[in-house]
Amino acid sequence: MATERGQFSSKIGFLLAAAGSAVGLGNIWGFPTQAASNGGAAFLLVYLILAFILAYPALMAELTIGRYARANVITALSELSPSPLLKRAGLAVGIGALTVAVFILSFYAIVAGWMLAEFISPAAQLLQLDGLARWVGSQSFSRNALMCGVMSALTIMIIARGVEQGIEAWSTRLMPALFLILLGMIGYVFTQAGALAGLRAYLVPDLTRLGDPALILSAMGQAFFSLSLGVGTMLIYGSYLRDTDNLPRLGAAVTLLDTGFAFTAGLLILPAIYVAQAQGISVFNTEGTLIAGPDLIFQVLPALFDNMGAAGSWLALAFFALMSIAALTSAISLLEVPVSVAVERCSMSRPTAALLSGGVIFMISLLIIWQFDALFNTVISLTTVYGQPLLGVALCVFAGWVLHRNQLLKELSNGHPEIESTFFWRVWPFYVKFICPSLILITFVQSVR
Template sequence: MSDNRGQFSSKIGFLMAATGSAVGLGNIWGFPTQAASNGGGAFLLAYLVLAFLLAYPALMSELVIGRHARANIVTALDELGQTRSTKRLGRAVGYYGVLVAGLILSFYAIVAGWMLSEFGQSVSQLIGWHTAETWLSSDSLLRHLLMCALFIVLTVAIIARGVEAGIESWSTRLMPLLIVILAGLIVYVLTQPGAIEGLKNYLIPDFTQLTRPSLLLSALGQAFFSLSLGVGTMLIYGSYLRKDDSLPRMGAGVTLLDTGIAFTAGLLILPAMYVAQAQGIAIYGDNGELLAGPGLIFQVLPSLFATMGNVGVWLSIAFFALMSIAALTSSISMLEAPVSVVTERTALKRVGAAWLMGGIIFTVSTIIVLNMERLFDRVVSLTTEYSQPLLGIALCLFVGWIMKRNQLLNELRAGHRDIEHSLFWKIWPFYVRFICPVLILLAFTQSLR
């Protein structure tokens, strides 16, 4: 099976794809707004430390399972099981992971559709197409569904082309473009009044804040979720790695790139918030709390761009292009999770599987849009606050307790000779067995409050 399923042709291809999966809408506005709400520089410091204490070991679990099995998450966990009960558990965890990935993509596509609408609105304003500008700025059901469908079609079109021609090819194009746009926006925003105050808040930590359990646990949760862990997206990407690739080094590369881009996003968003505040735009709600998430993206920043005249239009185009690219690089991995299961466990070919799963996900998105107030927040909460931590714990336990130690060592040794003599091997197996599940459980209990 592995000979026909494709693989990444280069290390850089994997790094771009895996980092693209991790760097999504949550990293661009989720991390900066979490930092702004939790002590700025203190949160940044805690996040950077915990990304390597928690996220990296958990990421390694997925990469090891994926490359060892060379299969989708369901088959991989099934094959790891040594008894009938552990095999059943593996299949159950795998199918639930695929379900969660599909549900995440269902609401993610809705938000990404809003990003595409904002991008199209800015372009229409620039070229003077006022009819399109008015329609794209409307809150109509048709606009929501059409833009959501457009985003899913873009995702399906990439996935249908396969690993090398689709996932790798487009990730290596989109990620550098994302970084260039992000850097350009940072340079401009840092020249505006108020930006330096935001930069100070972001980069200068108040060390007394580090004693707050809520800050530490929020940073822990952000480090875990920022790497797309728990739903098998990194597992399936790991299954496409070559045998001579060093898993510890590849995992470290993804973690460094992901945290680096999250940090860089903070250099844009926090100063931009303070620039908006200097322009008289509210960045805090009536209750005194920060306007985060959609409140920040769709209210504060567009209001800031509107005060900048023609320059603001170009900035709006660049910013929402950035957000749309970030959404697309993440959605690729989320769709690949269910598509890989369908193609490897049924007779359906990749193209048919991609369009089938895309159609199912759009149907779920439509149901959410039609019941937005009742379903949207609940689906987000079910998947990101409850399901991802529990799935992350399960995957760590599979590596730590079910996978045989010689299997683990042989898989790591394949691309990293003499790894048994390294510090990594002396620490990580114990760490992923005991420490990682406990830390993830702490993040999970914090999310329940």
């Protein structure tokens, strides 16, 4: 290795960094939009179930492999077994995870740039910089490329500083700000006409929707995407944990933080949709489907803010500050995947690895912006709907079948000496070996037929 491996300095540092990875646009942009498009409370219920019966065991597989191997995703998976066949399989899965992480970040950086632009636009209006506000509000190649470049540069700068001074330090600053802004906006939206109808749609499920294959696939993809699973992010974060850290407890805490934040974000977005509808803004078509779909927060919410007069500009500023912070915390973790590979396998310095990896991903982002209609939704679908669940299966297989039971017990005993007598140990090794990959595959196959 070119440099000494970093390490999180505290449990709270890891939790905020891991939560920052999980709690991003997937929770505030993706989850509420998916919920609104897939039955509201029915989607919420399926998502919560899948988060704990599929995503948590898969998360534990990544954290355990990461701390056991103390290496990047490619090295970790390719060196779990001395078998040449398993080494090649691990190499292939590691490269697959790296590739998916790169392409997720390539579209994620574009969306992060949109968030930054939407933040700058009301700020420019408040400062009476009308020309800047109009340009930032446009959907031009130059606007999208510049905003994407700014968010990419911020991500590179943070990652270049390392684990403790970069990832951990910035996560502990950004996450509390994120939560406070979210709570403040929820309090305001709840005072508006129509919010109660949105709350009812979000919390009272239509049980007939629970078996909908499209809903189940969307909920599983959302659970894996929001927890950053299947791309090596949590594996590499696990490799930076201390031996004294209790992995099952930390994994449960991350899952609870992620699902709790997704639920809280829904308390903002779903009522806001119905507030917009109460103000005469078109939200749903005659079939009850969202008109805006994934563009919800760029169409419905700005229109809502415009209807609120002078307060609307401040609310737009606060909301898109929230979204920009959320985007940055997740982008940090995604960039760490290729950077850790470059540092450990190519003997690069961390700043060089961050600049090179971030630069390559930015070039891919520019290509997607240039050919947006052809590439954007395709990249999202291939990576989050298909790539992440299938890679999640592979990581469960490596944790359950390639790592021997004694190796798992020894690793999990670090930080949790009594693990062998717990319910977790009696269930999880068998579950991650047989049940979890089977459930993911069955759900996946049933949903894509």
